[in-house]
Amino acid sequence: MKIVDLQVIPFRVKRQGFRAGEVLPEVEAVQTLTKIISDEGAEGYYFGGHGHGDADGLTPDQRATLQGRLKQLLLGHDPFDREKFWHWLWVANVEENLISVIDMALWDLQARHFGLPLYKLLGGCRDKVKAYASTYPNMGSPEDYAQHALDCKQQGYTHYKIHPYYFWDPVKKQPDPGRPSHIVQDIELCHLVREAVGDDMVLSFDPWGTYRTYEEAFRVGRELEKLNFYWYEHPMPEYRVATYEKLCRELEIPILSPEIAAGSIYTRAEWIRRGASDMTRMDVLRGGITGQKKMAAIAEAFGVRCEVHMSGFANLQVLGSTSEDVCEYYERGLLAPGMDYETPPPYLHSLGDAMDAEGYVHLPQAPGMGYEINWEYIEENRIKS
Ligand SMILES: [Mg+2]
The missing domain is CATH 3.20.20.120 (Enolase-like C-terminal domain)
Structure with missing residues (x-):
């Protein structure tokens, strides 16, 4: 199996906020879905990657790095070779969260491919x-x-x-x-x-x-x-x-x-x-x-x-x-x-x-990370570059 594409899809979400004892009015924020695709049709996903948890989308700069030089590094390689990529990206001083996003989308890809919840x-x-x-x-x-x-x-x-x-x-x-x-x-x-x-x-x-x-x-x-x-x-x-x-x-x-x-x-x-x-x-x-x-x-x-x-x-x-x-x-x-x-x-x-x-x-029992993705919402709210 070979990696043939890496995409980062930005889309709009409304986010509730909280500050100093008060719930704030909803604001618009950007979430991202990172998607890695193999030549055999297997796909892996990761939501977020900027800041804490997985609710914050990657910044335009981070998206460009992923879709630019990091994608070039991965293309043509086996998506199951996570340990090799982990080593490559650490020695290249890539930002920790970007190493992480790639690693997690690849874990999701393999678990989906085998039809297993990731923890299994x-x-x-x-x-x-x-x-x-x-x-x-x-x-x-x-x-x-x-x-x-x-x-x-x-x-x-x-x-x-x-x-x-x-x-x-x-x-x-x-x-x-x-x-x-x-x-x-x-x-x-x-x-x-x-x-x-x-x-x-x-x-x-x-x-x-x-x-x-x-x-x-x-x-x-x-x-x-x-x-x-x-x-x-x-x-x-x-x-x-x-x-x-x-x-x-x-x-x-x-x-x-x-x-x-x-x-x-x-x-x-x-x-x-x-x-x-x-x-x-x-x-x-x-x-x-x-x-x-x-x-x-x-x-x-x-x-x-x-x-x-x-x-x-x-x-x-x-x-x-x-x-x-x-x-x-x-x-x-x-x-x-x-x-x-x-x-x-x-x-x-x-x-x-x-x-x-x-x-x-x-633990969610769906294959991979456990996401049940609303593709319609993402398509409707996608930010076109
Ligand atoms: Mg703490």
């Missing part, structure tokens, strides 16, 4: 994965967070992750670009959430690197320990690795990082070796499914967990092919009161990550 091709391990509710930051007052956590518990979630206040003053209720963190209110909301949901809900906390000093990160970490939080994610900027080593030494709560540091598996292996993280973190846009599977193996060898970052079809497929002892949870979100997470986007006929009343997300 990877090596199935489980058909359902525990989910956690992941909040928007700046979601409202500490009381709003507590109420939302309780609502999530009643919906079936067994784990709630707080993104607290950042770049936002929760007292004055206005943007605060120079003072990204507000730890007094962060601590208050953690207390109120624990009080609201009781002792039997797993809680975790992610200030997204906004604690600029060790002291701030340490003080909040001590409070999280008292409240029996499960993990403390990405508390400080990730370019200061020694400060993370110190935090891991001093705190008992597991530190989950790096999340956004570049360098895929290489950076994360180095953090584990240096004792700068207790749990590691990656997602499929930092090396594709191939990279994420390598990362799970590295984490397993070190006896640490690799918690998969963000939602999305490909992240879920990786989770279906790994043990709960290695990659425990699926991140469902971002969530906030008034935000609709349960309706599929208009270009898909079904949600990829529907959750049951016990808090599990079930």
Whole structure:
């Protein structure tokens, strides 16, 4: 089999937004579908590829790179040779998300070709994965967070992750670009959430690197320990690795990082070796499914967990092919009161990550990534170049 074409199809979608406690009016956004085609008619797809999850389309520059020099590199080669392409693209310093998009469309192609859900091709391990509710930051007052956590518990979630206040003053209720963190209110909301949901809900906390000093990160970490939080994610900027080593030494709560540091598996292996993280973190846009599977193996060898970052079809497929002892949870979100997470986007006929009343997300059983594509919508909303 040979690759004969690679296309990136941009199309319009309406997107709900949320900022500082309020649902914003829908705005128009661009989503992309990357499509790789073989000479035997097999096709593979990937939606998105820019930013977190799989909801953000590739930029015009990224589309041009994919359809230009990267397509030329792949044409005529066997679409099943993913490991070879992964190596080629890494040594050529191609952007991590573009390596990833190619890798994932090729995995989808092979799984569709064999008529298998992708996780079965990877090596199935489980058909359902525990989910956690992941909040928007700046979601409202500490009381709003507590109420939302309780609502999530009643919906079936067994784990709630707080993104607290950042770049936002929760007292004055206005943007605060120079003072990204507000730890007094962060601590208050953690207390109120624990009080609201009781002792039997797993809680975790992610200030997204906004604690600029060790002291701030340490003080909040001590409070999280008292409240029996499960993990403390990405508390400080990730370019200061020694400060993370110190935090891991001093705190008992597991530190989950790096999340956004570049360098895929290489950076994360180095953090584990240096004792700068207790749990590691990656997602499929930092090396594709191939990279994420390598990362799970590295984490397993070190006896640490690799918690998969963000939602999305490909992240879920990786989770279906790994043990709960290695990659425990699926991140469902971002969530906030008034935000609709349960309706599929208009270009898909079904949600990829529907959750049951016990808090599990079930792996889609359609061949490949699990997309049920609404081709009519994509054609009607296609942006012609
Ligand atoms: Mg995070």
